[in-house]
Amino acid sequence: MMLFTAVASLLLAGSTWAQSTPAGFTPAVNQTLDVYYGTTFITPGLMVKKSAxxxxxxxxxxxxxxxxxxxxxxxxxxxxxxRRTVLHALLQDYTPSGQTQNGTSVLTTRATTPSSYFGPAPPAENPLHPHNYVFLLHEQPANFAVPAAHRSAVQSRFDIDWPKFITDAGLKAPLYANYLRVQSGDNTKMFQA
Structure with missing residues (x-):
């Protein structure tokens, strides 16, 4: 009985460790999206320098x-x-590229819309507090368009309500997710040439 309880506890703990979104983030996702910044593979929750x-x-x-x-x-x-939520990217038309990186089947897009990518830039804080940056990959429905009720948030990038966006845009639950953490204090150049 004690062995069964120990194994059950480990399995439950393992399911928490496998979560690909931060605790309390909605929607929660357990399938990990492979994310690489250069050659750095992002494991869920990895602390990364802003400059990277x-x-x-x-x-x-x-x-x-x-x-x-x-x-x-x-x-x-x-x-x-x-804190407010900030939309750092909303990019459509990702498709399989036929290329791989360390066993990852790479997805690519040429799109820069509806919201182009901009990297993390947490404000100066004392004490330092890591910010979460969550990646969510959804199947893109035919004729996808940003719902009218969300155009302002997508354009300004502030206060996006992603669960409501999913519903209003007719998206299914995210297939994959990942997240990284960045905190202020990385004083290298904000944008790389």
Whole structure:
């Protein structure tokens, strides 16, 4: 009986460790999107320097064959009581490229819309507090368009309500997700040439 309880506890703990979105983030996703900044593979929750994240990452999946088109959102979130959500990217038309990176089947897009990528830039804080930057990959429905009720948030990039966006845009739950953490104090150049 004690062995069964110990094994059950480990399995439950393992399911928490496998979560690909931060605790409390909605929607929660357990399938990890492969995200690379250069050669750095992002494991969920990895702390990364701001300067390493200023160019859009390479994304993809492992051990799955995807077809069709996909939509990628990158949302900056922190303590919901103190911080606004920031839309760091909303890019459409991701498709399988036929290329791989370290076993990852890479997805690519030429789109820069509806919201182009801009890297994390957390404000100076004392004490330092890491900000979460969450990547969500959705199947892209035919004739995808930003719903009228969300155009202002997508354009300004502030206060995106992603669960409501999913519903209003007719999206299914995200297939894959990942997140990284960045905190202020990285005083290198904000944008790389």
């Amino acid at each position: 994240t200023q160019r859009a990452p390479t994304i993809g999946v492992t051990n799955v064959t995807l077809t069709g088109k996909y939509l990628l959102a990158m949302i900056g979130s922190g303590d919901a009581k103190k």
